[in-house]
Amino acid sequence: MTIMKKRSSIAITLAxxxxxxxxxxxxxxxxxxxxxxxxxxxxxxxIAFMMFVVTVIRGRHVPxxxxxxxxxxxxxxxxxMRNIALKIMEGVSANKSLFVYPNIKPFDxxxxxxxxxxxxxxxxxxxLLTIMxxxxxxxxxxHKPLQWLAALFTGIVFSFGLGLVMCVVGEAFPNxxxxxxxxxxxxxxxxxxILPLWRLPPQILPWLLCNPYAHIVDNLxxxxxxxxxxxxxxxxxxxxxxxxxxxxxxxxxxRLRQRELLAI
Amino acid sequence: xxxLRNVTKSYLHHRAGRKFIFRDLSFTVPPNRNIAxxxxxxxxxxxxxxxLGGLDVPDRGKIVTDKRISWPVGLSxxxxxxxxxxxxxxxxxxxxxxxxxxxxxxxxxxxxFAEIGEYFDLPVKTYSSGMKGRVGFGLSLAFDFxxxxxxxxxxVGDAHxxxxxxxxxxxxxxxxxLILVTHGMGQVRKMCDYVLLLxxxxxxxxxxxxxxxxxxxxx
Numbered sequence: 153m154t155i156m157k158k159r160s161s162i163a164i165t166l167a168x169x170x171x172x173x174x175x176x177x178x179x180x181x182x183x184x185x186x187x188x189x190x191x192x193x194x195x196x197x198x199i200a201f202m203m204f205v206v207t208v209i210r211g212r213h214v215p216x217x218x219x220x221x222x223x224x225x226x227x228x229x230x231x232x233m234r235n236i237a238l239k240i241m242e243g244v245s246a247n248k249s250l251f252v253y254p255n256i257k258p259f260d261x262x263x264x265x266x267x268x269x270x271x272x273x274x275x276x277x278x279x280l281l282t283i284m285x286x287x288x289x290x291x292x293x294x295h296k297p298l299q300w301l302a303a304l305f306t307g308i309v310f311s312f313g314l315g316l317v318m319c320v321v322g323e324a325f326p327n328x329x330x331x332x333x334x335x336x337x338x339x340x341x342x343x344x345x346i347l348p349l350w351r352l353p354p355q356i357l358p359w360l361l362c363n364p365y366a367h368i369v370d371n372l373x374x375x376x377x378x379x380x381x382x383x384x385x386x387x388x389x390x391x392x393x394x395x396x397x398x399x400x401x402x403x404x405x406x407r408l409r410q411r412e413l414l415a416i
Numbered sequence: 417x418x419x420l421r422n423v424t425k426s427y428l429h430h431r432a433g434r435k436f437i438f439r440d441l442s443f444t445v446p447p448n449r450n451i452a453x454x455x456x457x458x459x460x461x462x463x464x465x466x467x468l469g470g471l472d473v474p475d476r477g478k479i480v481t482d483k484r485i486s487w488p489v490g491l492s493x494x495x496x497x498x499x500x501x502x503x504x505x506x507x508x509x510x511x512x513x514x515x516x517x518x519x520x521x522x523x524x525x526x527x528x529f530a531e532i533g534e535y536f537d538l539p540v541k542t543y544s545s546g547m548k549g550r551v552g553f554g555l556s557l558a559f560d561f562x563x564x565x566x567x568x569x570x571x572v573g574d575a576h577x578x579x580x581x582x583x584x585x586x587x588x589x590x591x592x593x594l595i596l597v598t599h600g601m602g603q604v605r606k607m608c609d610y611v612l613l614l615x616x617x618x619x620x621x622x623x624x625x626x627x628x629x630x631x632x633x634x635x
Contacts, residue, residue, distance in 0.1 A: 159513050163513065164513065167510055167511065167513050168510075168511050170510065171507050171510035171511045174507070174510070175496065175499070175503075175507050178499055178503055179496055179498055179499060182498055182499065182539075249493040249494045250494050251471070252469070252471055252487040252488070252491060252493065252494055253487055253494060253508055253511055253512075254470065254487070254512075255511055255512065256511055411473040412473075414473065415471070415472045415473055
């Protein structure tokens with residue numbers, strides 16, 4: 153055995169994140185028979201069921217757009233953002249036993265979890281769009297891909313920062329996790345994922361637009377569809393500013409509480 | 417050398433209030449000695465070991481060292497139950513920055529050291545606690561540390577494995593040292609040449625092993 157040589161901190165972080173991503177994937181794949189299939193099938197079934205309920209049973213539609221595609225373009229990114237935030241919130245408590253090994257820091261588990269969630273959501277999104285485009289003859293091309301990517305990036309950064317804040321708060325006050333999880337149910341309803349924002353009474357719209365997720369979901373859709381009705385007050389600046397602020401807050405809180413998070 | 421400077425450590429419990437384990441504890445561990453940490457139950461042995469291993473941080477004060485101290489030897493809490501022993505070992509190798517041939521040789525080392533046969537390729541949740549301990553033990557030995565933290569882990573497994581483990585540490589004499597937390601005075605006599613006796617939140621060092629053991633047994 154040779155003596156271990158000193159590595160740069162970036163090399164250590166990359167190695168740790170890579171190992172964690174692999175471990176997370178192995179765990180999810182290997183948890184059940186046909187794990188890879190179930191891993192994709194579960195979210196797809198969930199989303200397909202929601203689409204069925206809303207479009208067929210309740211018969212909702214949105215003028216100018218195909219409702220299933222409308223729903224899909226909101227629901228998958230929203231679930232991604234929600235999962236990133238919630239998974240990061242649990243990142244420390246779920247990986248606590250790993251912090252005995254030198255080099256593994258809570259932040260590495262956050263990054264790894266975000267990567268895993270992103271990869272999973274990307275697969276689900278592409279798969280569902282392909283199915284809808286090929287067999288159901290929906291128009292599934294993104295109208296402004298770069299703008300769409302910018303909106304998604306904003307959403308991921310915002311969720312990552314929010315997850316950091318939630319994790320630090322959740323570790324300090326474990327009971328608060330229940331409320332934060334519930335808050336995401338509320339956000340799901342209030343972000344215009346299922347119901348278009350313009351259907352809501354105009355007097356409550358300014359209040360709803362305090363929620364960055366409402367902006368992000370709407371930005372994603374307005375970049376996806378060519379003819380998307382413009383809603384007053386929706387913009388790219390507000391969620392991006394919110395993302396930066398939350399990310400900064402999250403990092404600052406993490407820095408302050410790093411030692412407590414690491415302690416087993 | 418490992419030095420503790422004014423280390424204070426307490427735990428907060430929602431019913432019992434704040435319990436202090438150490439207040440302003442300072443001492444120095446001399447270099448190149450095999451150290452035995454002994455003391456009664458609740459004297460703070462495990463807490464001290466967690467602090468040394470970096471599993472926990474002091475409320476105040478510092479632990480200064482230029483040595484690489486292992487995670488507790490034989491620890492298997494970090495294993496993911498649904499992954500195999502091999503996958504878990506590979507994970508730790510990756511984290512430590514070991515790739516390719518190096519990784520293969522270390523995984524092989526752990527496999528041979530643990531001697532659990534085909535179970536090495538089965539999920540860890542199917543292991544008995546002894547088997548988990550064996551893999552954990554081999555995993556710690558696969559990496560080079562200046563100090564190995566051993567928390568009564570020498571009692572892992574059967575007599576054959578215990579001998580093997582003791583031999584593994586004997587082979588490392590001169591390269592690595594031991595910090596042993598135990599109640600077994602036989603092990604202290606066999607493995608260590610320096611005693612730290614924990615008593616009422618204080619650490620009393622004994623250069624002479626027998627004197628330390630006598631102080632511990634005398635209460």
